[in-house]
């Protein structure tokens with residue numbers, strides 16, 4: 001069992017017992033992480049900042065990297081729909 005926590009625009013914690021992306025974790029907790037493209041790494045609206053637990057996330061893939069570059073993402077920012085976690089993660093949504 002591990003935990004994903006969100007703060008910023010909304011706040012909440014979600015307990016997970018299997019790998020899930022951060023967008024899915026937010027949805028599981030009924031937290032309103034925006035996802036206009038439906039989780040297909042096209043819109044960038046699910047962007048968030050990982051404050052801890054980055055080592056528990058899947059690596060940035062090509063599609064995510066392309067969107068993060070377009071968005072001029074800062075260090076630690078990920079797309080919630082593309083970052084899969086298998087451990088505790090804390091993130092902020094601005």
Ligand code: FES
Nearest residue numbers: 037039043044081
């Ligand atoms: S939901 Fe569109 S990029 Fe993540």
